[in-house]
Amino acid sequence: MEIAALVEDVLGSELPVGVRAYDGSAAGPEDAPATLVVRSPDAIRRILTAPGELGFGRAYVAGDLEIEGDIFTALDLRHRMPGAKLEPRHWLGLLRLLGVAGIRWVRPPAEEARLHGRIHSKARDAAAISHHYDVSNEFYRMVLGPSLTYSCAVWQSPDVGLDAAQEAKHELISRKLGLEPGMRLLDVGCGWGSLVLHAAQHHGVRAVGVTLSRRQAELASKRIAEAGLTERVEVRLQDYRDVDDGPYDAISSVGMFEHVGLSQLRVYFDRLYALLAPGGRLLNHAISRPNDRAKPRISPRGFVGRYVFPDGELHEVGSVITTLQHSGFEARHMESLREHYALTLRAWVANLERNWEAAVREVGAPRARVWRLYMAGSALNFETNDNQVHQVLGVKPDRARSGLPLRPRFE
Numbered sequence: 001m002e003i004a005a006l007v008e009d010v011l012g013s014e015l016p017v018g019v020r021a022y023d024g025s026a027a028g029p030e031d032a033p034a035t036l037v038v039r040s041p042d043a044i045r046r047i048l049t050a051p052g053e054l055g056f057g058r059a060y061v062a063g064d065l066e067i068e069g070d071i072f073t074a075l076d077l078r079h080r081m082p083g084a085k086l087e088p089r090h091w092l093g094l095l096r097l098l099g100v101a102g103i104r105w106v107r108p109p110a111e112e113a114r115l116h117g118r119i120h121s122k123a124r125d126a127a128a129i130s131h132h133y134d135v136s137n138e139f140y141r142m143v144l145g146p147s148l149t150y151s152c153a154v155w156q157s158p159d160v161g162l163d164a165a166q167e168a169k170h171e172l173i174s175r176k177l178g179l180e181p182g183m184r185l186l187d188v189g190c191g192w193g194s195l196v197l198h199a200a201q202h203h204g205v206r207a208v209g210v211t212l213s214r215r216q217a218e219l220a221s222k223r224i225a226e227a228g229l230t231e232r233v234e235v236r237l238q239d240y241r242d243v244d245d246g247p248y249d250a251i252s253s254v255g256m257f258e259h260v261g262l263s264q265l266r267v268y269f270d271r272l273y274a275l276l277a278p279g280g281r282l283l284n285h286a287i288s289r290p291n292d293r294a295k296p297r298i299s300p301r302g303f304v305g306r307y308v309f310p311d312g313e314l315h316e317v318g319s320v321i322t323t324l325q326h327s328g329f330e331a332r333h334m335e336s337l338r339e340h341y342a343l344t345l346r347a348w349v350a351n352l353e354r355n356w357e358a359a360v361r362e363v364g365a366p367r368a369r370v371w372r373l374y375m376a377g378s379a380l381n382f383e384t385n386d387n388q389v390h391q392v393l394g395v396k397p398d399r400a401r402s403g404l405p406l407r408p409r410f411e
Helices: 005-011 041-049 053-062 073-084 090-096 120-131 137-144 162-176 194-203 214-226 260-274 303-308 317-326 340-353 356-363 364-384
Strands: 019-023 034-038 065-069 185-186 206-211 233-237 246-253 277-288 330-336 388-395
Touching: 005 019, 005 034, 005 090, 019 260, 034 073, 034 194, 041 053, 041 090, 041 194, 053 065, 053 364, 065 073, 065 277, 073 364, 090 356, 120 214, 137 214, 137 340, 137 356, 162 194, 162 277, 162 340, 162 388, 185 194, 194 206, 194 214, 194 340, 214 233, 246 260, 260 277, 260 330, 277 317, 303 364, 317 330, 317 388, 330 340, 340 388
Parallel strands: 019 034, 185 206, 185 246, 206 233, 246 277
Antiparallel strands: 034 065, 277 388, 330 388
16 A cells, blocks of 8 residues: 555545655645655654654654645644544555564654653753743744744734734733833743833833743843843743742733643742732733643643643633632633634744744754644644633732722723
C-alpha cells in the first residue's frame, strides 16, 4: 500500500487537503489550499508510537511531516482524528512498508519539555516559564509585533490591526482598574512590560511588574529606561508568592493565570487580596475551559503540554469567580473575549509566516514549527469554543463599599 493512499484510507475520503509522500505517492485534490508532506518513515513511526496530536506534533516539529499552504485548513483534519482507526489491512500495509523492525519508537525532538520536582513549586514553575518565554526576545518581537504583548488583544473590528487592538486591550484594562495619577499598580506576569508602560504613560501610575522570565525582565527594564520611566516603573524577576511590598491600589494579571495551577488558586487569590488596598481592584485575564467537567491540567501527554505550556492549567470561569470570592474579593464584572483571541492568534501566525526565514535563523526550525502549530491550533480552538478567555474584575471591599459607580462604563 502506498503512503498517501494509506493516509487517505485512515482519515477518510474527500480530504480537504492534498497528501504527498516520500515514496512518490499522492492523494487528495491537486488544488487543495494545504498539503501534508510525509517526508520520511519517521513521521509514520512517531504517529504510531504516540497516537493522536502528540505523535503528529512530534513529526511536524522534527520536520518528518510538513504542512505546505494554509495551516488552518490542514488542522481542520483534527476533527477526523478521533474516528481514525488502524484496521488489520493498514497494519499489514505498514509492515510491508517498514518491516517489523521498522515499527519502533523514535526519540522526541529536543524542544520537548522535561520538568522535574514538585508540580507548581517555585523552582518548577520558574523552569516551566523559562521553557516557554526564554526562547528569544527577537523571536517574540517577530511574532507579536511592536506591542510585544503576548495575550488576547481587543478588536473593534478585524481591520484595525494587531498593534491598535493591543493598545485597546491595555486601555480597557486600565479603565476597568480605574487607574488615576499617583496610584500604585502591580502587574503579575508582566511580560515585556507593555501594560505597565501604558499605565504609566497614559494614566500616571507608579507600577511594579513581576515575571519569572529572565529575558522578559531584561528587555522590559530596557524599554522602561528608553521611555524615561525608571523613576516610576520597575520590573522584577520575582514569583508573585514572594511579593511583599503592598499595599497596591490596583493589580492586573494578564495571561499569567494559566501557569498558577489548581492547587495554588487559593494561594494566588489570597496573596493578591493581601497585597491590595481596601477599595482596590483586581483584573484577572485568563484562558478558560468551557466547562468544569474536564481536568484543568493541560495534558502532559498532549502536544501543548509537552512543547508549549508544561504544567499549564485552564479553569472554568465560574470556578475562578468562586475561588476569587472565597478569598474575600467581590466579583463585579466578567467579560468574554473568545473571538478576540482567535483574531489575535491568526495575526500572530501571519507575522510568524511573514518572518519565517528570520525566525528560523533566530530559534531554529523546530522551535518555529512549535509556535506555528500551537498558535494555529489555538486559533481554531477559540473559534469553535473549545477554549475561552475571560476578564474578571474583582474588588477588595472597603467596609462593604465597592468604589465602583452604579453603572460603570469601561469602553
